Amino acid sequence: MYSEKLMDHFTNPRNVGEIPQADGVGEEGNPTCGDVMKITIKVENGRITDAKFRTFGCGAAIAVSSMVTEMVKGKTLEEAMSITKEAVADALGGLPPQKMHCSNLGADALRLAIEDYKKKGTAK
């Protein structure tokens, strides 16, 4: 069902945790639906220097979170904003159709974290 790449990100998830005093926080999903992703990012000079996640969800959700946090590191905010669910799924070697919503969640949580950073920036 799952690719080797995905299983690797599930069994050895990268970037698990929460960045203390994160620059941006994004949370998407609902535990009653079975998936919640919380992504925290650190931003320096318009670039994401660190990203961590905590996820409640299935294997695909955890792997997506791991992959998304890997993918964004070192990217500019614009580059990060343009990461699509397809790009995440591809990076994991594909997702079964019924799991595509997980990569959606990952991209959404990331976007929310970036928006949160921007909002805070504006507020400062």
Place this chain on the structure above:
Amino acid sequence: MYSEKLMDHFTNPRNVGEIPQADGVGEEGNPTCGDVMKITIKVENGRITDAKFRTFGCGAAIAVSSMVTEMVKGKTLEEAMSITKEAVADALGGLPPQKMHCSNLGADALRLAIEDYKKKGTAK
């Protein structure tokens, strides 16, 4: 499906044929239904001394005809009239339920032959 006894009467039917100048002739059934039995009998002093058959029909129909003609030989007319379809079926070691109508036909054809004899007798 069929007992050994029945198969014996089917593969080696007794009394096949037609008695010339028979004393009684009975025919029952319809080829469009798949079964026709024609029984001819010879009667002497109120006893059936010979019986023959010709049958169009399934294995059970042929075996029933063979058995009925065997059973009546030497019997008085009353005894012969009282041969039931169950007696014929039993003598063959039983019949499958969907074939019970065959023993019916056998008993009926015999009865018609006896009635034919009696009618002829009355007519004489």
Place this chain on the structure above:
Amino acid sequence: MGARYFDYMATNPMRPEVLEAMMPFFRERYGNPLSLYELGQNAKGALEEARSKVAQLVGAKPQEMIFTSSGAEANNFAIKGLAGAHAKKGRHIIVSKMEHHSILNPARALEKEGFAVTFLPVDKNGLVDPAVLEKAITNETSLVSVIHASPEVGTIEPIKELAAIARKNGALFHTDAVASAGYLPLDVEALGVDAMSISAHEFYGPKGAAALYLKGGTRILPLIYGGIQESGRRAGTENIPAIVGMGKAAELTKAELPERARRLAQMRDRLISGVLEKIENVYLTGHPAQRLPGLASFCVAFIEGEAMLLMLAAKGIYAASGSACSSKALKASPVLLSMGVSAQLAQGSIVFSLGVENTGEDIEYALGEFPAAVKRLREISPYAGGWGKVKETDQCIPKN
């Protein structure tokens, strides 16, 4: 078994390669395809591999094949499921009089539920005339189902022409190809059908596996509701060993079909000409040319089918009869009657269906024994000299 089997239309012995393919799935690879651990995913992989092999046999895409447990289930699924899902178009369906019980009886069940059903007549060779379909079809017709080839008389129907008429009228077209798969090349695209039933045990595959081809995008109501197996269209834990066997049987059939058909047609022709030559008052049933390779079907006058079968079985010849000896009503075969065969002649139906294990020697053996069996039974029959005063009656009303 010293016997010679001439009843391949009843069922086939499985090919050894098929059994071999199935074996690992009984005790080792026994997982449920819905389970996400390796044992389950392994079963899922085998399921999908089999699906694509079966699809190839009929020229379909894998996702267009829905596995069922039997040809009868596939036929019921098609008739009830398509008529049910497309009732908005209209509540009229058309089936031919050549159909198998597993088409006729669900059609009759729909009739009781208020559907109108037309039973298309056939000509003396068992052919459905496209012009007759053209007349019967209406705006309300949602579904037409015509058998691909008859297991009883061998006639191959003009499916392509019939399907085109259905399409033109916006009706779906299903064909029961259970008797054809294994004997005739099948191509759903070339035929232009929307649905097609095939059954593995008719082409040296296992009992318990069959399939309905359903053209992509065609709506159908499930016959068996429940879980998400078969994309939610057929519930029940998949019978993986049987499905894997069906895949293997499909693969073998696809590869061997032309040679199989050539051999069978040769043996069939020898059997037909031998029987017609050696026995008087015997009639070939079905179309003389447009017929299944391997199917030799006759009506023998003045005697009855079951008695012939028993007589032949005693000589180690296993054949079948359309005289419906297995049916309780003991009525003559509806297929033969619909072709205009008289009820009494229809009683003398006998069908030899040949398969890969038959040899020319089997045919010669049958040709030696069959005339003797007929002679024997005619000696017993009151009609040895002819039907005499028997009148044609349309129907037999059993006495008890």
Place this chain on the structure above:
Amino acid sequence: MGARYFDYMATNPMRPEVLEAMMPFFRERYGNPLSLYELGQNAKGALEEARSKVAQLVGAKPQEMIFTSSGAEANNFAIKGLAGAHAKKGRHIIVSKMEHHSILNPARALEKEGFAVTFLPVDKNGLVDPAVLEKAITNETSLVSVIHASPEVGTIEPIKELAAIARKNGALFHTDAVASAGYLPLDVEALGVDAMSISAHEFYGPKGAAALYLKGGTRILPLIYGGIQESGRRAGTENIPAIVGMGKAAELTKAELPERARRLAQMRDRLISGVLEKIENVYLTGHPAQRLPGLASFCVAFIEGEAMLLMLAAKGIYAASGSACSSKALKASPVLLSMGVSAQLAQGSIVFSLGVENTGEDIEYALGEFPAAVKRLREISPYAGGWGKVKETDQCIPKN
């Protein structure tokens, strides 16, 4: 397979004796039971012998058992066939919220056809209260169907009491015993049911064979119409190898049941107490005592079921989750929700179903690995410290 299988409710590996019993029927004794020559009659004999063995497993008469291809088919047959045949009594049926999809979904299909369907609520242990049935049943109720035991939470329903209420009200009573056969003694007379479904692959028999017990004299509409197989109630060439295997599996089960159940209950109890002891915030689901031997089911807070399954699978532990990871909607298990489990907790469902091949050592291995897997996932979860501000919502509306 070094793996330890704890998913016997998904399917079982066949017993070697079962495969052995089946083997001759694939290639040698391949006849069709409707054929009257020896090869066919031999198959017929095997069919009837299997029927009587399967009947004995549930205390029925052989002629009361109708073979089907799966438990799902038997359930659909019962629901649609009995509701359809007894619609004159009324067009109301009752099923419980504990039912398998293959009961719920045909019931919903009947609803679309104009039947009224009551879905009986259950208590927090998953029990159907007879008083609740008493209130729901009316003069119009033709059929009540309640699962014998749940494969998801193990709860055994008070079938005898429920069936008595149905009888008193002139309604038929069906029970889905697919998850029970093989684990619990079944006696249709003692239970007082009119119909019961069982499936061979749940008691070490083959896939492709199952049966509906139908009390003598009870009318039913076929689900699969066609020929005269199964006394005209289920058409399709009989899957003799699978049916023979089911007979053998029934025979073994009948003989071994008490000892099997004793062993399984022991292992189950050890697993349950171990899990509850070693893991915090974990809840046993289903009835604490009145439950299937061999079924240990839990909800683990703060993490999700599929992730647990994958984590365990990586350690060679094969279990299942009621969190419906296989379902496209990704909704929480309806059974758990109907028992009042919150939607987020229901996501953490995990089910270990034990079988004859499990050993005490398997249990200890699972008890070693399971807490570690939970710990791992909780480290990843945002809810490690509790649900926090999550509100109970009745339903999850997926975003896309």
